[in-house]
Amino acid sequence: MSEVSQFDTVTKAETTPDTPQPFAELGMKDDEYARVREILGRRPTSAELAIYSVMWSEHCSYKSSKVHLRQFGEKAPETDALLVGMGENAGVVDVGDGYAVTFKIESHNHPSYVEPHQGAATGVGGIVRDILTMGARPVAVMDALRFGPADAPDTQRVLPGVVSGISFYGNCLGLPNIGGELGFDAGYSGNPLVNALCVGVMKHGDIKLAQAPGPGNHVILFGSTTGPDGIGGASVLASATFDDESQAKRPSVQVGDPFMEKLLIECSLELFAKDLVVGIQDLGAAGVSCATTELAAGGTGGMRVELDRVPLRDHRLTPEEILMSESQERMMAIVEPGKLDDFLATCAKWDILASVIGEVTEVTEEEAARGGRLVMTWHGETVVDMPPRTASDEGPVYERPLARPDDLDGLQADDPTELERPSTDAQLREQVLRVLSAPGICDPAWVTEQYDRYVLGNTVLANPHDGGMIRITDDGDRGVALATDGNGRYTRLDPYAGTQLAYAEAYRNVAATGARPLAVTNCLNFGSPEDPAVMWQFSESAKGLADACLQLGTPVTGGNVSFYNQTGSTAINPTPVIGVLGVIEDVHNRLTSSFSHSDEGAKIFLLGETREELGGSAWADIVHGHLGGLPPQVDLVAEASLGEVLADGADNGLLASAHDLSDGGLAVALAESSLRGGVGCEVKLGEEPFLALFSESAGRAIVTVRADAEGAFGELCARHGVPATPIGIVGGTDLALTHANGEIRIGLAELRTAHESTLPQIFNASR
Incomplete structure (x- = not known):
């Protein structure tokens, strides 16, 4: 074998079937690894193993939650407002006058514990790119935060860093932060929740999708260079239980550059306006692995990529590290050959690095039946040859065991009616002040005043009001209102009712601004799915939300599941955070x-x-x-x-x-x-x-x-x-x-x- 082929090629994989591979260290189970070998008909190369490990991680594949999330589609209310539903980067709804709004909430919990500033900052950056990828201009962000006791040393470390990360990234992008939540509870010690929401505005005809149609079209990577930051972030941090070694996982936390992201936003919007892309995907969790497999699966099913063409910040990176890197501020576009020069010129105008790294390919009927064909080369040799749909759409689906928590009957029987109540006006007065001054109830201005609420000039309502409201155009009166809510105490006592209460509160908060609730996004934060009690809580929560949305006619447009939110064997209180979006015809009527x-x-x-x-x-x-x-x-x-x-x-x-x-x-x-x-x-x-x-x-x-x-x-x-x-x-x-x-x-x-x-x-x- 030649000197340049000492790395793991497909040829080597075919001839060395018994080579040990670190699949367990990458978060894969024995049966998952065996299934990969069955799909490929051989052992995977190191690069293929990298792709499957991140794409089949809990964070990317929803393998433990899919069976429960399906009811959001099965029970979806009939509505003409939903333009793009679940399955894309974000949902899109019609808000009238030819305009559409896309919105979504996602978690960056574990990275924000390990490295608070960068974890929270890149959480904002990632959700903004999800909205941008739909073809919309991002117009506002929100965040829902949960920490341990406010005066605990761990919270003293984590909260200021998280807040500085959110404010730094959002303020630099010039996006108003119009609302959210701030909560404290001992159950979040060592496992804070950092859920970020973004909303964007577009015309109906501007919608973009994650697909790679048209054999012969170019695959272009544009934005920042690829470095070692965030390698394995999706699988290492978001798909595993925290332990005492979590602090050692700092390399798995991405590093953000909001100034590059601002250029990327403006560049992308100009590319969209010039009709220079036929498919688009941001590079967030799982990086190049995710973008290539999902774009290929959403198009013809065929793609060829030369990894040597990926611009690197560290030239020591191996193919598998390039594929797993979660370096921020990167996008992947599918571009027709006749529009390539215009695409590259537009990127150059915005000082955005753009590289053609591959092309869309034809697939045979046999290849299509197997899930398409994704081929990647490195130094002229093939390191990936796999069906992309098997990574993006056909990962493992688990029906985890469910068991009602053993302590739930006792908790529910411990009724607070027996607690001592104030018997005098002086006691009642003292307790009003005590509740009002408690962290989580008290004024969150120390946090929210670090965010710019009014940049762009279209903010109608923001903290501290019940919901945030944005006017969707500079010269119009139509607006959208958003609110996020969740109560882990309620959901711990009854996950079905508790989730419906979170939804009802967000619905009510939007209505209290004068807007009419229209659609829902969610971020479902739970403990380990390998715990039957946690999975019972999750299943009840998902059912509760689906039933409520069906009854009130607000479809779930998409969202995020965050499992493994626990330290050791102690899980957080189940915390579904529900975001509701509503429409108001005239923002001058807002309350x-x-x-x-x-x-x-x-x-x-x-x-x-x-x-x-x-x-x-x-x-x-x-x-x-x-x-x-x-x-x-x-x-x-x-x-x-x-x-x-x-x-x-x-x-x-x-x-x-x-x-x-x-x-x-x-x-x-x-x-x-x-x-x-x-x-x-x-x-x-x-x-x-x-x-x-x-x-x-x-x-x-x-x-x-x-x-x-x-x-x-x-x-x-x-x-x-x-x-x-x-x-x-x-x-x-x-x-x-x-x-x-x-x-x-x-x-x-x-x-x-x-x-x-x-x-x-x-x-x-x-x-």
Whole structure:
């Protein structure tokens, strides 16, 4: 064999069938490796093994979740709004006037623990490229974050780095961060959740797909060079349980360059506008392995690639390392020969490196039946010869064992109704302040003010309001609103109902802006799929979301599953994060969550029914450290009716503000609305002030009604069957809460100190 063929070629693989291979170290099981050998009819080369190991990883193949995710399609509601559904880089929905919106949420949990700044930054970069790949201009980002206790040393290390990574990358790209969540719980110690969402806007005709049609078309890699950063990131970090050696996996974390990504965005959009590409894919998890196999599988099924042509940052990289590298800011395009010069000239204009690395090929009927044919060479010799669909679409599918958690009956029986409740107004006052100042409930401005919320000039709503809202064009009034929500306590107590509650809260938050909910994305964060209890939680959660979306007519457009979120044998609370997108025809009608001085004297109405529901509540958790009982009841019909009232009330100018009730109940909602507008309120709590303040019954919101609209609003609520109870008025400088036997009065200055000082005290002190 010649000197240049000392690496592992197909010829060598055919003649050395017994050569040991490190498949287990790459995360493959014995039976998976055996199946690869069966597909190929020989042992894989090192390069082929690299491709299958990353493409069949949990992160890329969804091998443990596919059987449950299918119901999002099987139960999908009928709607003309869905233009592109699951299976592409992101879903696309029609938002009217010839415009479409694409949005998606994904996780970067494990990398953000190992290297917080770069892990979070590249999470933003990756989701932005997913949106760009659909042919859209990215217009906004959001993030849903969960950490361990705020004052824990681990959180002191991880949170500032994650926040700096998100702000650095998003701010450099010039994308507004319009919302999200910030939560703290001991269960996330050592395993934070960093879920990033991006939304983009396009015309209907601008939609691009991940496909490689047209034999003879060029395969072009453009963007950054390929280096050793992120090698094996998808399989090494995102598809394995954390342990004490996790910190040693720093090489598996990608390194981002937002300035290169900004150039890549503008270059790609010009390429799209000039109609210079027929297929496009970003290089995220699994890098070249993913882009080539998915593009080939989505087209004719044939592709030939010369790995020597891949521009390298480190020329010592082997073929398998090139294939597994997750270097950021890279894209792969399929380009017709007649448009090659224009493509390369456009890239040169933006100072983007572009290299032709291969071409689309014909496949025979026999090859097509086997899943196509992907051939890759290195130094003139073949190192990959495989059917690409077997890697991208035909990976292993597991029906993991399911078992209801052994401790669940005991948890549900441990009802919080027996917990000691405040018996005096002084105690009630103290607990209002205690809940309001707790990390996860308190003002997240220490985090969110590090993000630019208004760059690009089309932000209509952003933190701290219930949802973010973007005007979709510079010269139009149409907008979209988004919200993400999830409650791990609820889902731990009942994964089916807990997931529906997360969906309902996001749906309600979007409606509270005045928008009408239209579609859903999700990021499902769970422990190890090899644990039957975790898989039972996952199956119940997926079923709950599918059933809820079917009932309320909002299709799941895509999303992400993140397994192995646990440290050792301790899994996080199951945390499905649900993103809902809604449409508003005129952003001038949007609602904020703030009481306003201009509306002093306006009546405050509580919409919905309040019941004794404290299971998984913020009060039980913060005041007593308790988790038990059942979460609040789910009434999706009531949620839909409430959404109609809020959207109609906004459209018709009946409402001055709206704020949903969720964590912390009425106490937190009233305090937040008062603080956000700088004006107090006077509210009557009735006979049971404790339950009135801290119950977390779902399907509720507080609204302020314009003085001349009370009659019309009452008719609107009656028409939709939504209970509307007048509870007080806007005005004054206190949060004044009266009840049958007394009064609680907290000045706005004291309220603000409690709500706003927690995170600065914790994290500024740690610097």
